[in-house]
Amino acid sequence: MTRIGSMFPEIWKHLFKKRATVLYPFERLNVPKDLRGKPILDEQKCSLKCKGACAIDCPAKAIVMEKVEEKGSRPVFLLDRCTFCGQCSESCPFGAIKLSEEFELAQYDRKSLVSKQW
Amino acid sequence: MSVSIPIGPQHPALKEPVNLTVTLDGEKIVDIDMRLGYNHRGIEKGSESRNYIQNIYLTERICGICNVAHTTTFCQGVEELLGLEVPKRGLFIRTLLCELNRIHSHLLWLGVAGHEIGFDTLFMYSWRDREIVMDLIEIVSGNRVNIAINAIGGVRRDVSDDMRAQILQGISQLEARSQYYLDVASTEVTFLRRTEGVGKLPKEKAIELCAVGPFARASGVEYDVRKDDPFAAYPYLDFKVRTSDRCDVLGTAIVRALEIVESCKMCRQVIEELPAGEIKAKAPRKVPPGEVVSKTEAPRGELIHYIRSNGTDRPERLKVRAPTLANIPSVLYSLRGGYIADIPIVFAAIDPCMACMDRVILLDTDHGKTKRVMTWEELRQHGMEWYADRKG
Numbered sequence: 422m423t424r425i426g427s428m429f430p431e432i433w434k435h436l437f438k439k440r441a442t443v444l445y446p447f448e449r450l451n452v453p454k455d456l457r458g459k460p461i462l463d464e465q466k467c468s469l470k471c472k473g474a475c476a477i478d479c480p481a482k483a484i485v486m487e488k489v490e491e492k493g494s495r496p497v498f499l500l501d502r503c504t505f506c507g508q509c510s511e512s513c514p515f516g517a518i519k520l521s522e523e524f525e526l527a528q529y530d531r532k533s534l535v536s537k538q539w
Numbered sequence: 540m541s542v543s544i545p546i547g548p549q550h551p552a553l554k555e556p557v558n559l560t561v562t563l564d565g566e567k568i569v570d571i572d573m574r575l576g577y578n579h580r581g582i583e584k585g586s587e588s589r590n591y592i593q594n595i596y597l598t599e600r601i602c603g604i605c606n607v608a609h610t611t612t613f614c615q616g617v618e619e620l621l622g623l624e625v626p627k628r629g630l631f632i633r634t635l636l637c638e639l640n641r642i643h644s645h646l647l648w649l650g651v652a653g654h655e656i657g658f659d660t661l662f663m664y665s666w667r668d669r670e671i672v673m674d675l676i677e678i679v680s681g682n683r684v685n686i687a688i689n690a691i692g693g694v695r696r697d698v699s700d701d702m703r704a705q706i707l708q709g710i711s712q713l714e715a716r717s718q719y720y721l722d723v724a725s726t727e728v729t730f731l732r733r734t735e736g737v738g739k740l741p742k743e744k745a746i747e748l749c750a751v752g753p754f755a756r757a758s759g760v761e762y763d764v765r766k767d768d769p770f771a772a773y774p775y776l777d778f779k780v781r782t783s784d785r786c787d788v789l790g791t792a793i794v795r796a797l798e799i800v801e802s803c804k805m806c807r808q809v810i811e812e813l814p815a816g817e818i819k820a821k822a823p824r825k826v827p828p829g830e831v832v833s834k835t836e837a838p839r840g841e842l843i844h845y846i847r848s849n850g851t852d853r854p855e856r857l858k859v860r861a862p863t864l865a866n867i868p869s870v871l872y873s874l875r876g877g878y879i880a881d882i883p884i885v886f887a888a889i890d891p892c893m894a895c896m897d898r899v900i901l902l903d904t905d906h907g908k909t910k911r912v913m914t915w916e917e918l919r920q921h922g923m924e925w926y927a928d929r930k931g
Contacts, residue, residue: 423731424726425727426727428664428727441670453678453681456681457687477590480593480595480597506596506599507681507687507695508596508687511690511695512592
């Protein structure tokens with residue numbers, strides 16, 4: 422059986438329903454617990470002796486190892502390159518990197534996207 | 540008298556760059572030819588300078604819509620080279636994400652097909668319902684689009700009991716919605732008039748031209764990698780290969796809608812039968828020399844990756860054959876003899892993904908200005924001179 426306007430009942434029904442979209446940024450949706458957002462470094466756990474397993478495996482080359490007073494090196498995250506895949510937290514042998522729920526990272530200046538967390 | 544008109548590479552009707560040369564007799568298409576390669580990004584070459592872990596994310600970016608299919612194929616190939624056995628729980632989670640990805644891809648296609656034929660209500664509603672599956676993917680993987688669940692040797696994230704309940708709830712919603720869309724696609728006159736008998740591809744031709752995926756199954760070819768060469772957890776699941784003998788665009792819409800229903804059932808089976816245990820086996824970084832062909836069923840059809848390793852932590856060669864490329868000869872066949880106004884919908888029936896497909900650039904040295912072919916050494920010399928000139 423064929424008919425015309427078979428989606429009309431659906432449309433009528435939705436006239437009285439809550440809208441499907443939200444008015445961002447006035448309303449916000451809850452993000453899930455394990456969202457892959459901005460990477461956060463735990464300074465206590467990050468070993469200075471590590472050669473940078475995170476930087477070696479980063480597919481976007483978004484992690485640069487920077488020297489800390491001749492003692493060793495620590496990662497700096499370049500958030501403008503980061504693809505938020507979370508491989509750094511996977512590769513870190515000490516579990517020092519976690520991806521946070523922070524996702525609104527846009528900036529006017531590229532330099533302010535360099536995230537040095539130590 | 541026939542007229543030949545070029546469409547594309549940049550054209551409002553095309554979502555991605557491709558060049559069609561259509562020869563018309565009035566409104567009828569007499570002949571059609573296609574030129575590809577406008578979306579070449581050098582991914583295969585790029586993979587040679589990255590290690591296997593980085594390559595998972597590179598292959599993921601071949602296509603945004605079927606990214607799980609690409610990473611599954613790649614990881615599967617590398618696991619084969621390593622002789623690594625993936626834990627059963629890992630395989631099940633991989634399958635779950637493959638199926639969620641398929642649901643999302645098919646709902647997206649349904650919307651695009653509606654849009655191409657001017658049925659924008661279908662487009663809006665199916666994309667709204669697609670948000671249900673996008674949310675499920677986000678819960679499991681932490682991102683809506685680039686799922687990044689696969690790792691060499693298994694998967695990266697586990698599915699908790701909490702997630703299982705949420706997935707089951709979402710799946711039953713999606714199942715009801717896909718039944719509704721199946722009903723709309725098979726009864727709505729505006730949809731039927733634009734798709735019935737359009738873009739005919741008989742079964743013999745589909746086999747002859749090696750069509751794959753839902754496009755081939757709509758012509759009655761019962762070919763599905765999930766059934767014929769089972770990978771991941773598909774051997775443990777009970778499902779049917781959905782086909783249609785309509786051989787037209789409506790057939791592909793029906794096959795896709797039925798596949799969403801089937802995928803929902805598979806997701807439920809995976810969630811209910813999820814075995815306990817590890818999700819990932821430890822994989823070495825260096826891969827012994829060898830070569831492998833790995834294939835999976837992407838939402839668009841059979842996807843093939845060829846990987847050759849040389850004992851280092853980087854592949855020597857990666858070749859990707861995306862399903863769209865396999866479907867190009869058959870879609871050109873089904874466009875011939877049709878009307879010019881049907882080009883968008885017939886072309887959309889294969890769910891074209893140029894970014895997936897464009898692996899080479901073909902340079903026409905006979906008609907182009909340059910006719911020189913350089914060796915590697917010459918190219919290197921040329922590059923050094925080029926930079927030296929510009930450095931001043």
